Amino acid sequence: MTERAYRLGTRRSRLAMAQSGQVAEAVRELTGRPVELVEITTYGDTSREHLTQIGGTGVFVAALREALARGEVDFAVHSLKDLPTAQPAELTLAAVPVREDPRDALVARDGLTFTELAADSRKGAARIGTGSPRRMAQLNAYARSHGITIETVPIRGNVDTRIGYVENGELDAVVLAAAGLNRVGRSDAVTDLLSVDTVLPAPGQGALAIECAADNASLAAALAELDDPYTRAAVTAERSLLAALEAGCSAPVGALADLLADGQIVKEMRLRGVVGTTDGSSLVQLSTTGPVPETETQAMALGRELAAEMLAKGAAGLMGERAL
Numbered sequence: 001m002t003e004r005a006y007r008l009g010t011r012r013s014r015l016a017m018a019q020s021g022q023v024a025e026a027v028r029e030l031t032g033r034p035v036e037l038v039e040i041t042t043y044g045d046t047s048r049e050h051l052t053q054i055g056g057t058g059v060f061v062a063a064l065r066e067a068l069a070r071g072e073v074d075f076a077v078h079s080l081k082d083l084p085t086a087q088p089a090e091l092t093l094a095a096v097p098v099r100e101d102p103r104d105a106l107v108a109r110d111g112l113t114f115t116e117l118a119a120d121s122r123k124g125a126a127r128i129g130t131g132s133p134r135r136m137a138q139l140n141a142y143a144r145s146h147g148i149t150i151e152t153v154p155i156r157g158n159v160d161t162r163i164g165y166v167e168n169g170e171l172d173a174v175v176l177a178a179a180g181l182n183r184v185g186r187s188d189a190v191t192d193l194l195s196v197d198t199v200l201p202a203p204g205q206g207a208l209a210i211e212c213a214a215d216n217a218s219l220a221a222a223l224a225e226l227d228d229p230y231t232r233a234a235v236t237a238e239r240s241l242l243a244a245l246e247a248g249c250s251a252p253v254g255a256l257a258d259l260l261a262d263g264q265i266v267k268e269m270r271l272r273g274v275v276g277t278t279d280g281s282s283l284v285q286l287s288t289t290g291p292v293p294e295t296e297t298q299a300m301a302l303g304r305e306l307a308a309e310m311l312a313k314g315a316a317g318l319m320g321e322r323a324l
Contacts, residue, residue: 005036008036010064014158015184016077020077023097023226069090077208078211095225099207102256108192111191114192126150127172130152139175139199162174204235237269237293241253242303244304245310272287273287277318288302
């Protein structure tokens, strides 16, 4: 007798379908059971408002979580950066697979890099599209500190829509997550990968979250085979920072935890965080380093420690959105 297919809940976007398809294939290989994708429309997909206007936090996640709670799907795949930092008791974060490239990527006219674009004044200030206050804050801060002029333009839309703004000449460039472009096969459009020294990514950027019902122990155990402990430790520290700042996922907060190695031996984890006003006039950017976390509690402590230092430096006053 053939076992029932697992039902994987996913958003309908091209990117969501691509990354959910990759997870589905991995689960098929692990369990030997078929996996079918169940497409679910979220509020974030249907609203045409900018994320800062609709609150940002959880708008791409709530409908998937509701379907899980109702038993309409067995598990769901999210972009981890879209997850609210509070985990519902009835759901478990069963796996965080190996992270893709966490950096932001520039797609610019004429194949220009960010430095070349900013220096090219043929059209006046370079118009750079992004839907992220975090990116706006850091790009504008970089421009200010280097004496160059750019204009950040708020945009929405899927990957192809955003790249289209550059191709039709409406914008000089757009900034997107490198991981998303890689997953949908559009890395060919990238003209520059932005250094994390210039733009820190969103907490959890490049990572996926696989959730299932907390009481489905057998499925949770199977999905846990896809978990990468280093990625989980890193994103736990980043999200702990975000939570301690009481900031939502559309607030202008960047964070990245990376592993510091001595030869082949991983010795420490470094966590960097940034908060800034979207015009780039004020920025609080700090880092802390500690032993590689062996538990979730240790990873969370690293995030809280850095958040406390950032709040002491005035970070709270720079965030447009505070999570309630």
